[in-house]
Amino acid sequence: MTSSTDELTADYLQRLAAVQPSDLPADLDLFSEDTATRGIRLNKAAYSLKHAEQRELFAADEERWMEQFGLTGEERDLLRRRDWIGLWRGGMTIYVMVKLSGVTGTPLPEIGKQMREAG
Amino acid sequence: MARVIGGIGASHAPSMEHVYDAGDDVRRNDEWEPLFGPFSEVSSWLAELRPDRLVVIYNDHMDEFFLNAYPTFALGVADSYPVADEGFGARPFPPLPGDAALGWHIARSLVADEFDPTICQELEVDHGVLSPLPMVDFAEGEGAWRIPIVPLAVNVILHPLPTPRRCWKLGQAVRRAILSYPEDLGVVVVGTGGLSHQLTGPRFGAVTPEWDQEFMRLLAEDPERLCDYTHEDLIKLGGTESVEVVNWLAMRGALGPEATAKVTAYYPHKIMGYGLQSYAVAA
Numbered sequence: 001m002t003s004s005t006d007e008l009t010a011d012y013l014q015r016l017a018a019v020q021p022s023d024l025p026a027d028l029d030l031f032s033e034d035t036a037t038r039g040i041r042l043n044k045a046a047y048s049l050k051h052a053e054q055r056e057l058f059a060a061d062e063e064r065w066m067e068q069f070g071l072t073g074e075e076r077d078l079l080r081r082r083d084w085i086g087l088w089r090g091g092m093t094i095y096v097m098v099k100l101s102g103v104t105g106t107p108l109p110e111i112g113k114q115m116r117e118a119g
Numbered sequence: 120m121a122r123v124i125g126g127i128g129a130s131h132a133p134s135m136e137h138v139y140d141a142g143d144d145v146r147r148n149d150e151w152e153p154l155f156g157p158f159s160e161v162s163s164w165l166a167e168l169r170p171d172r173l174v175v176i177y178n179d180h181m182d183e184f185f186l187n188a189y190p191t192f193a194l195g196v197a198d199s200y201p202v203a204d205e206g207f208g209a210r211p212f213p214p215l216p217g218d219a220a221l222g223w224h225i226a227r228s229l230v231a232d233e234f235d236p237t238i239c240q241e242l243e244v245d246h247g248v249l250s251p252l253p254m255v256d257f258a259e260g261e262g263a264w265r266i267p268i269v270p271l272a273v274n275v276i277l278h279p280l281p282t283p284r285r286c287w288k289l290g291q292a293v294r295r296a297i298l299s300y301p302e303d304l305g306v307v308v309v310g311t312g313g314l315s316h317q318l319t320g321p322r323f324g325a326v327t328p329e330w331d332q333e334f335m336r337l338l339a340e341d342p343e344r345l346c347d348y349t350h351e352d353l354i355k356l357g358g359t360e361s362v363e364v365v366n367w368l369a370m371r372g373a374l375g376p377e378a379t380a381k382v383t384a385y386y387p388h389k390i391m392g393y394g395l396q397s398y399a400v401a402a
Contacts, residue, residue, distance in 0.1 A: 019279040021351035027321045028359055032278035036186060047185050049206045085320075094318040094360070095180040095276065098133075099206030112323040112390065 031093050039091020045069040045079070046096035049103055058103045084111045085118035121221075121300035124307060125168055126374045126398035127161060128338065128367040129251035131177065131311040132391055136210060136250045154393050157384030158254040161397045164381065165255050170307040172218055173256065173268045174225070174293060176369045177247035177311040178275045180205070189277045190237035192289065194229070195244075195270040196222035203243035212253070215244060216267040221300060225269060228296035234289055236271070244270055251311055251395075266307075275312065275363050283353070284346035286365040290372020297373070310370025312363025314385075315392035319359055324390040330356040331392040332385055334364060338396065339380035342371045357392070367396075377401045 021030060029035060036043075045066065048054040058065045066076050078086040082104055087097060101111055138151050146155040182203035184190055200215040226238050248270055256265050271293065274280055281289070290308070297306050314331035317323060334357070337344050345368050353362050371378070382397040 015282075018282065018349045018351070021278070021349070021354060023351060024354060028317075028354055029320055030278050030354075030359070031276060036277060040186060043181075043186055047181055050182060050204050052204065052208070055206070088319055093181065093276065095182075098180075102206045108318075109390075112318070115319065115323040116321055118321060 029088075035091045037091070039093065041069050041071050042075055042078075042087060042090055042092040043096050045071060046092060046100045049096075049099040055103050082106060084114045088115065121297045121302060121304040121306055123294055123297050123373060123375065123400055124170055124305040125165075125400055126370050126378060127165075127255065127307060127309045128335075128370055128394065128396040128398075129158075129309065129311050130313055130391065130393045130395070131247050131250040131363075132316075132393070133205075133246055133250065134389070134391065135254075135393075136246055139250075139253055140210065150388075153386040154384065154388070154395065155254065157382055157395050158251075160382050161395065162255045164397060165307065168307065169305070170266055171304040172221060172306045173266050173309055174271060174297070174306055174373070175248050175252070175268050175309045175311065176271045176273060176290070176293070176366045177244075177309075178363055178366060179247055179272050180245055181276070182245035183243045184272070186277060189274060190272065191274045191281055192229075192234065192236040193239055193242070193272040194222060194226050194236040195239050195242045195268075196226055197240055197242060200242055200244045200248075200268065200270060202249060203245040205245050210249060212249065212257070213263065215248070215252070215264050218267040218269055221302075221304070222269045224300050225271075225293065225296040228299055229289075229292055232292040232295060234292050242270060247272070247311055251309075273366055273369065275365060278350070280350055280362060281365070282350070283348050283365050283368055286369040287342070287346050287372040290369035290374075293369070294373040294375060308370045308373040310366040310368070312366045313357065313361050313392070314364060314394040315357035315361045315387075316390055317358030317360060318390070322358070325358055326387045326390065326392045327357055328385070328387040328392060331387070331394055335380075335383055335385065335394055335396055338367055338371050339383065339398075342368065371398075374398055374400055
């Protein structure tokens, strides 16, 4: 009989560890289980901006635009304040943040400046 | 039978699109000549090589795929790939021509090879394809693309990501798919992304030229060494978003052992380490 510890070889355990980077500096946050779970509403919101009609709604009535995604009060505040580092910490990926940078007229270097200064 | 006749590794970035769209004066000014000059060399080489198809290994940036169901590998099996609206309106290019029959063949071959991609009959492609491709494959005079593509998207966004070794093996499987296609086609495999860049957090804008050049050297001379790197290694060396270089590794895996690097260009500028590499494959 094979016990489960025989099946969980050292090679397998090494491979399992390698897909979960765990030794990164704190300021190199990964988009993985925690961030993806935390950020799903914010990501859904900003992702919607790939559609022109969502951009039009954002421009016309940002509050009404925000109502569509089940955002928490804190998440809405981050959006209202254009708090880029806060949005990132809230789990928003840079790829949808770029769409938000478009509708808010914030150039990427400006977002970068805020991120660097927050560090 | 189809053959793999060359390879291209190229960075992708919205900045490259802005420069291209601004026209020749900007592309060839002092700021951008270090990148667009080499692109023009690669373009001339490709025009001479006259490939029948491009297989483009890239990553989407949440312009087509979203987190509700994020595919690890996704393969296009369409005859046409529209340009995605990334949030600013789509760039004014016609849809890219595809080759559905070759796409389906690659899908079957990958599955036979124990790679199981998401199969896409509709796929909008974003700057992962669209930022380097016009420089090598768009006839501006005619306003038309020259070469039909098969796009293959790799998840480099939502961890767990397919490992560098897995992407290398994916490239080898793509090679077998091409070699087993009955039509007599010359195929160039393109891998896009990287090199070093960090777009999130307090290290925003960090670029690491020494590693980027070492990466391109290893890719040319000893690509299997790169399979031993973990994502953690790559992130520490080149930044969180630099893991896109696995697309280059997949491309390299598709070229076979006899490929040699021709053009190798590198230009660290502002927040990007821009790289470009072309590979010749002996006939």
